[in-house]
Amino acid sequence: MTAQILDGKATAAAIKSDLTARVAALKERGVTPGLGTLLVGDDPGSRWYVNGKHRDCAQVGIASIQRELPGTASQEEIEAVVRELNENPECTGYIVQLPLPKGIDANRVLELMDPAKDADGLHPVSLGRLVLGIEGPLPCTPYGIVQLLRHHGVEIKGANVVVVGRGITIGRPMPLVLTRKSENATVTQCHTGTRDLSAHLRQADIVVAAAGVPHLIKPEDVKPGAAVLDVGVSRDEHGKIVGDVHPGVAEVAGWVAPNPGGVGPMTRAQLLVNVVEAAERAAADLSEG
Numbered sequence: 001m002t003a004q005i006l007d008g009k010a011t012a013a014a015i016k017s018d019l020t021a022r023v024a025a026l027k028e029r030g031v032t033p034g035l036g037t038l039l040v041g042d043d044p045g046s047r048w049y050v051n052g053k054h055r056d057c058a059q060v061g062i063a064s065i066q067r068e069l070p071g072t073a074s075q076e077e078i079e080a081v082v083r084e085l086n087e088n089p090e091c092t093g094y095i096v097q098l099p100l101p102k103g104i105d106a107n108r109v110l111e112l113m114d115p116a117k118d119a120d121g122l123h124p125v126s127l128g129r130l131v132l133g134i135e136g137p138l139p140c141t142p143y144g145i146v147q148l149l150r151h152h153g154v155e156i157k158g159a160n161v162v163v164v165g166r167g168i169t170i171g172r173p174m175p176l177v178l179t180r181k182s183e184n185a186t187v188t189q190c191h192t193g194t195r196d197l198s199a200h201l202r203q204a205d206i207v208v209a210a211a212g213v214p215h216l217i218k219p220e221d222v223k224p225g226a227a228v229l230d231v232g233v234s235r236d237e238h239g240k241i242v243g244d245v246h247p248g249v250a251e252v253a254g255w256v257a258p259n260p261g262g263v264g265p266m267t268r269a270q271l272l273v274n275v276v277e278a279a280e281r282a283a284a285d286l287s288e289g
């Protein structure tokens with residue numbers, strides 16, 4: 001038996017079709033959601049991702065506001081664009097594409113962003129709200145994973161989830177999302193300091209592999225029937241994506257999120273959700289005066 005596929009492309013398409021209706025409703029109320037992006041430098045990978053985000057926006061009727069600076073831009077020049085996007089009423093949410101060039105204090109740039117326009121859900125205020133249980137934008141990849149599991153009927157409530165990794169975008173916020181009352185999972189966070197990773201993995205009903213270590217998760221570590229989500233993006237010598245999950249895992253697991261085609265498209269869909277929800281909150285504030 002090989003695992004069933006957690007199809008990120010199809011699930012993202014369903015989310016986008018729901019968003020298309022919500023964007024149309026907002027426009028009738030006189031609010032057009034707009035996603036801003038700030039790209040600094042000309043890394044082809046980063047440019048490809050940013051262009052993809054604007055293509056996604058066009059599909060659902062969200063306006064695009066694109067800002068670019070050369071890789072030589074100073075901290076002050078970058079911060080000036082952030083201030084402009086904070087004040088620009090056409091921009092209801094935005095991202096500063098990461099990583100920023102060496103020598104730039106990325107945390108200072110991110111803290112300067114208006115939290116009401118945080119499309120990534122990674123602003124310090126958004127992460128603080130997540131800890132406190134206050135409504136706000138959720139980190140795109142962790143919440144995208146929750147939506148991907150729900151869409152396929154994989155039970156999260158009461159599940160033993162092992163998260164491998166503690167990076168800021170996925171590993172660190174993932175347990176915060178999964179332990180909300182609305183998800184109610186039991187989560188173990190593993191990392192490079194974990195003594196016996198295999199022992200933890202073998203107990204897991206759901207594995208989120210976000211360590212960035214090629215083929216870290218082996219078939220013999222996976223409980224039969226478990227759901228395994230591969231979030232690792234390493235590259236081989238030909239530039240092809242190599243995930244954190246060994247291909248043999250598909251013979252043991254009940255569900256696998258392929259990579260590419262699994263979590264990546266969900267991350268992009270959740271970015272759009274955050275932009276639309278920010279615009280919906282702004283529209284509600286407007287009508288309340």
Ligand SMILES: Nc1nc(=O)c2c([nH]1)NC[C@@H]1CN(c3ccc(C(=O)N[C@@H](CCC(=O)O)C(=O)O)cc3)C=[N+]21
Nearest residue numbers: 049095096097098099120260261262263264265267268
């Ligand atoms: N402020 C900020 N926010 C981000 O969300 C952010 C960022 N900076 N910097 C870079 C990373 C990377 N990232 C991806 C999102 C989707 C795919 C994606 O959709 N991948 C496809 C195709 C991958 C391929 O074939 O290359 C897939 O998984 O199927 C990949 C990578 C968002 N990032």
